[in-house]
Amino acid sequence: MNNLSIQSQHNKSQNVAKDKNLYIIVGVTLTAIMGGLTIAPIQPALAEKFNISSAALVMTVFMIPVGIATPILGVLADRIGIKKVLVPSLILFAVAGGFASFSEDFNTLLGWRFLQGLGAAPLDSLALTMIGNIYTGRTIATVMAINASVIGISSAIYPLIGGALGELDWRYPFLLAVFAFPLVMLVLMVLKLPKRPTDIPKQNLRAYLKNTWKSVNNRSVAGLLFAIGATFMIQFGAIITFIPTLAGNSFGSSEFTNGIILCTSxxxxxxxxxxxxKLSQLTSEINLIKISFLISALALFITPLLPSLWLLLIPNVLFGISLAFALPSSLALLTGLSRQDSRGGFMAVNASVQSMGQALGPMLGSFALSLWGIHGVFFSAATFAIISFVVFGVLLTPVIQGASQGTSKENSISISEREVGVEVTEQLVNPPSFASPTILQTPVPQLFHLETNKVIELPEDFSIITIGKLSKSEVPDINLSEFPHAEFVSRKHAQIRFDGKDYFIQDMGSANGTYINKYPMLPGIWYKIAPQVRIGFGKRDMVSFVFQIS
Structure with a gap:
C-alpha cells in the first residue's frame, strides 16, 4: 500500500492577495479559456467570410487536442517540470492564434486552430497543479475559489469581447492570443514554484504511472471526480444548451437575451x-458539494415551470451558487490528495473528466429531448442531480471495518493500552509538517490541546483508538466531551492507527470534518501524521490538538 504525500511548506500568514504567483496562475487560467470563449461568437462571421454553411469546426479542432493531449502533457510536466511544459505551450498558443488571424482559407485556419488547441491543452490542469504545489491547507480552497471566480467573470465577459472585436473584423479575436507572450515572461522571471522534495526519489516512467494510477484508483477520488463530471454534465447539458432552447421556444427570446440570462450564473x-x-468555515467542503447537487436539482426542477422569460434568471442564479459550492471544493480536495511529483498527471485526469462531462451533457440532454420533450430535459436532469447527491454521499462515506467501543471512563482524557483490529483498505496520505508550540515531552505519543494545554496520552503500542464524544450508545477511546466546543465533535469522529512504526489518522464520516494543519481530510482515508502536526476536529478547526511523540 503506497503513501500519498502532500508536500508543501506551511505558511502561517499566506496572504494570497499579495502573492505574485496567484496573478500568474490566474493569467494561465484566463489564457486556457480564452481560445474557446472569444471565438465562439464570431462563428457566423467566419462562415460568411469563408463561404461555408457552418464554422463549428473551428471550435471542434481546437478541442480535439485539448482532450487528447492534456493527460500526456500533464505526465510530461511531472517528469520534466511545470515550466518546461508551460512556457512552450503558452508560446504555441500565442503564435498559432496570431497566425490564425492571417488565414486566407478555412483549412489553413483549422490547422492553426489545432495547433492553438495543442498549446491550450495543458494550461488548465497546470494552473490547478501549481495551486496545489504552492498553497497549503484551506488556502488551497481559497485560491481555488478565486480561480473559479475568475473563470465565472471571464466566461461572461470573453464572449462579449470576442463579439465586439468580431464586429470590427473577424481577425481581431484571434489576435487576443498574443497576450500570452507577456505571460511567458512573467512565468520565466517571476513565478516561484517549490522545489521537488528531497525525500521523494525520482521514479522511472513505469513506477510513476503505477503510483499515479494508485492515487486515482481510490474510492474518495472516484467520488470527487464523479462530482466534477456530474456538475459539468448538468452545466453543459441542461443549463447552457437547453435553457436558451426553452427560452426561445416558450418565450421567443433573442440570442442577446439568452446571453444575458446565461451570464447570470x-x-x-x-x-x-x-x-x-467564509462558507468553508461554517461547514465542510464535502457538505458544500452535497448541497450543490440539491441546489442544482431545485434549479432544474423549477425551470420548465416558470411562466415568464425573465424568471429564468432564478434557476441561473441558483445554478451559479451550485457551481461555486461544487467546483472549488472538489478541486481543493482533489489537489490535496495528489502527490507533488505526480500532481500534473493527477490533475490532467481531472481535466479529462471535465471534458467528458462537457461532451456527455449535451448528448444525454438531446436524448432526453427526443424522448420527453424540452420539459423532460430539465426534469430528468433534476433527477440526475438527486442521484448524483446519493452516489457522491455513498462514495465519500468511509468503509470502517471492525471498529470497537472504547474502554475509557466518561471524563477521562487518558486511555489504557488496548488493541483494536481494523482492516485498512484505503490509501495512506502524508500531511505537510507544522511547527507546533514547544510542550513538555513525555516518552509516549500525545495529543496536546491548544486551547486548554491539556495533554491526552496515547499508549506507546496500540492498533487503533477511536476519538469522539460520549453518548448513551458510544464510549470512544478518547472522549472529547469535556473540551471546549465539543458540540462540533461527532460521537465517532476519527481514529488513530499505529502500525508499529508510523501513526495514521482517518475521519470516520464526522458531521463537521477533521483537519490536518487546517487541511480538510476526506473520510475513510488514512493520513500519516508526524510529530508537530496540528489535528483539528469539527468545523472551523475549533477543537485543535498538536500530535507529539517524545
Missing amino acids: SFVLALTASQLG
Whole structure:
C-alpha cells in the first residue's frame, strides 16, 4: 500500500492577495479559456467570410487536442517540470492564434486552430497543479475559489469581447492570443514554484504511472471526480444548451437575451466563490458539494415551470451558487490528495473528466429531448442531480471495518493500552509538517490541546483508538466531551492507527470534518501524521490538538 504525500511548506500568514504567483496562475487560467470563449461568437462571421454553411469546426479542432493531449502533457510536466511544459505551450498558443488571424482559407485556419488547441491543452490542469504545489491547507480552497471566480467573470465577459472585436473584423479575436507572450515572461522571471522534495526519489516512467494510477484508483477520488463530471454534465447539458432552447421556444427570446440570462450564473459563480473561504468555515467542503447537487436539482426542477422569460434568471442564479459550492471544493480536495511529483498527471485526469462531462451533457440532454420533450430535459436532469447527491454521499462515506467501543471512563482524557483490529483498505496520505508550540515531552505519543494545554496520552503500542464524544450508545477511546466546543465533535469522529512504526489518522464520516494543519481530510482515508502536526476536529478547526511523540 503506497503513501500519498502532500508536500508543501506551511505558511502561517499566506496572504494570497499579495502573492505574485496567484496573478500568474490566474493569467494561465484566463489564457486556457480564452481560445474557446472569444471565438465562439464570431462563428457566423467566419462562415460568411469563408463561404461555408457552418464554422463549428473551428471550435471542434481546437478541442480535439485539448482532450487528447492534456493527460500526456500533464505526465510530461511531472517528469520534466511545470515550466518546461508551460512556457512552450503558452508560446504555441500565442503564435498559432496570431497566425490564425492571417488565414486566407478555412483549412489553413483549422490547422492553426489545432495547433492553438495543442498549446491550450495543458494550461488548465497546470494552473490547478501549481495551486496545489504552492498553497497549503484551506488556502488551497481559497485560491481555488478565486480561480473559479475568475473563470465565472471571464466566461461572461470573453464572449462579449470576442463579439465586439468580431464586429470590427473577424481577425481581431484571434489576435487576443498574443497576450500570452507577456505571460511567458512573467512565468520565466517571476513565478516561484517549490522545489521537488528531497525525500521523494525520482521514479522511472513505469513506477510513476503505477503510483499515479494508485492515487486515482481510490474510492474518495472516484467520488470527487464523479462530482466534477456530474456538475459539468448538468452545466453543459441542461443549463447552457437547453435553457436558451426553452427560452426561445416558450418565450421567443433573442440570442442577446439568452446571453444575458446565461451570464447570470457566471456572475453569481464569481460572487459566491469569492465568499467560499467564509462558507468553508461554517461547514465542510464535502457538505458544500452535497448541497450543490440539491441546489442544482431545485434549479432544474423549477425551470420548465416558470411562466415568464425573465424568471429564468432564478434557476441561473441558483445554478451559479451550485457551481461555486461544487467546483472549488472538489478541486481543493482533489489537489490535496495528489502527490507533488505526480500532481500534473493527477490533475490532467481531472481535466479529462471535465471534458467528458462537457461532451456527455449535451448528448444525454438531446436524448432526453427526443424522448420527453424540452420539459423532460430539465426534469430528468433534476433527477440526475438527486442521484448524483446519493452516489457522491455513498462514495465519500468511509468503509470502517471492525471498529470497537472504547474502554475509557466518561471524563477521562487518558486511555489504557488496548488493541483494536481494523482492516485498512484505503490509501495512506502524508500531511505537510507544522511547527507546533514547544510542550513538555513525555516518552509516549500525545495529543496536546491548544486551547486548554491539556495533554491526552496515547499508549506507546496500540492498533487503533477511536476519538469522539460520549453518548448513551458510544464510549470512544478518547472522549472529547469535556473540551471546549465539543458540540462540533461527532460521537465517532476519527481514529488513530499505529502500525508499529508510523501513526495514521482517518475521519470516520464526522458531521463537521477533521483537519490536518487546517487541511480538510476526506473520510475513510488514512493520513500519516508526524510529530508537530496540528489535528483539528469539527468545523472551523475549533477543537485543535498538536500530535507529539517524545
